[in-house]
Amino acid sequence: MISMEILDDILLKVEKPARYIGNEQNSIVKDLNKVDTRFAFAFPDIYEIGMSHLGLHILYNLLNKENDIYCERVFAPWIDMEDLMRKNNIPLYSLETKTPLYEFDFIGFTLQYEMSYTNILNMLDLANIPVLSKNRKEHHPFIIAGGPCAYNPEPLWDIIDFFVIGEGEKSTLEILKLYREWKKENKNKEDFLDRVSKLEGIYVPSLYDVSYKTDNTIEYMEPKKETYPKKIKKVIIKDLDDIYYPEKMIVPYIETVHDRVVLEVFRGCTKGCRFCQAGMIYRPVRERSFNNLVELAKKLVEVTGYDEISISSLSTGDYSQLDRLVKTLMEEFKDKNVALSLPSLRLDTFSLEVIEEIQKIRKSGLTFAPEAGSQRLRDVINKGINEDDLIRSVKDAFGLGWSTVKLYFMIGLPTENKDDVMGIKDLAYKVKDVFFNLPKEKQKGNLKITASSSCFVPKPFTPFQWFGQNSVEEFYEKIHMLKNNIKDRKITYNYHDPKLSYLEAVIARGDRRISKAVYKAWENGCRFDGWAELFDYDKWIESFKQADIDPEFYAVRQRDYDEILPWDFIDVGVTKEYLIKENEKAMNEELTKDCRLGCTNCGISTTFTGGVCK
């Protein structure tokens, strides 16, 4: 254990030392003599980001409910802390008991975004644990990973011992149960990997072989033994009300990204936007019941003392009882000054009534995500919103006194042309006109419109998984076009760095060979790649060269339908046939309806039951 005296010598020299001390309200303290399995939940980014992640709170409390398991937390130390830790030979430690990570049984990383991968390598290294799986010995912990990016696990195949595909609440307990049995038998790690590979949703990459064709595409991928599963099926929880939801949440001392109670109203999404990975991999939609949510909200406010509840999901406006939930919660908490926020409201479900309820307490800026500038392109991506919806919503909002509007777009979507790009500008100007066409006395506040564009990154398990991403140059052309044309002091145009999106695309659809580039990049000093101030594109390009990899092959190459994709061995329930059909419809600008209105045959209901697909 690392003593507080040692830490006292360095903590005052770093920015935000409270990131590294633990001991927060509702964090869990256990007697180490009474636990037999120690699990470190590792988030490969800084504390403030990791602590805002709902999955952490769920898994942390779920595992700690078991008397003989102790789950602790660890985050990536910021560079100032890393520097001092290395200088003073302090290994990466858990926040709860300040135990070096190499003493744990498991280190479980959550993969939320590709650009956090180098941090995983760096955290292992900081913990004095060999970065590559094959170099780790019997006494080292198992390094495991889950989360949305684990749906294409291959870019980390030689770092992570095994991956958990799907919703970790179920698998993790099963893994730990198996682990305890295995530990009693005194067998080696290889034996454990063999056994764990038979659990549903577990992928052990070292048990599989991949071979490539001369054109660099995959020839085959197969298990080394007959007994290993050929397909890895994701694990889901059928009924959200049955599944554990924490009645306690750790309350950080310092301000985090989401510093509030998070209430998960449902999982999955029925909209079927064709660019969206979450909308495909988290199917089927499963709602938590109204009564359950109200009870949870009360308990969570009571144990945290937070002054805000965020009603969260992929598309909160779709929650079947949203109006009732909002009204009930507002009434419940009005004396305690607890505000509500609805971060994922969509235009088409944007209800005036809901906004008015929320407005009674606090007024923040409004955010809309039309995603594409033209109706044609919105149809391609199946974002079932039309301009009239947007204009009406914006008009209502202005009428109610809002004056700050943010509009989110993507550039580089499939079939995009110049008119589509300029549509972003047009829409922003139309929103401005809505404001100034209101009668003078209704124009409240100082109008501020922000239009932001991110660069589209094609993701596995979406209808656009075959699409060749725009090149960095194409992205810049489009950005310049918008920059040069949006000239209005009421409208600000922001854009994301295309270079970052390019790398994201390489890794997101990478195969096993990408792992080498990630390793090289880390060796060359890359970490916190998602942070603009530390992102070093040239170092990455150099790393690809050293790993003998052509990043263009992964980012901008259009794939054929019959190509074996690196993630094809994972079964998310949504079939490849459905994805192909959706991609074809996209090219024909055809819409697919919300599947709450009738099944669209994505395949999920044949393999998984639960939620709206019963």
Add this chain to the structure above:
Amino acid sequence: MIKIRGKFIKEKHLKYIGHLDMMRLFDRAFRRSNIPISYSQGFNPQPKISFATALPLGVESYGEYFDVELKEKMDIIKFINALNNQLPDCIKILKAVYVEDKKSIMALIKWSTYIAEVKLINKMSKQELVKQIDYFMNLEEILITKEKQKKGRTKKTRIDIRELIKKLDILDYDDKKIIFKTTLKTGSEGNLKPTVLINSIDEYTNIKLNKDSIKIQRLELFIENDGNIIPPI
């Protein structure tokens, strides 16, 4: 107006929590405790809690103060217990009283007493240390350079801090370290941080100090009453 003035300690790892984060911590602790505190009016209602003075990051304190307004009166012992139940182990309410005082605690504070432990670079005899401190305290003026950011430029001004030091004693020392006890001006009429004092001792005397390893504790805050210096409650 129903107002309670409370005294609390903040120690151990909680010294790494800055002033703003501590204010949020109290806000949440009050909400969990169900103590009926008052909120300001408007779109973004804020709890009516005010703290005497900001404690620098890394400093432990055994005498911090706050004022809080309540919607209705409650038993003071119940108030203390309810709040302590919701505060982390290293923050503890020691004492609380109802006050009629219209003035906020912030405006009342004039002095702080600190203990500062610093590593010595050179070994010195006690006699010599005392002589050096006497010399320091007898200086007519002690000038320090204060840097201020103004329109992106750094503006340097020299200010005299002698009047801001009321007392400076050597509490203990050995070959490696020295422990000072000092009373320094605090609040809106003038404020001196103990780290600035340590730097000045290093600059103006022969006592050479390792400024990277200063451990500071605040012992008490003081108000002035008819020329007397007394604790706020």
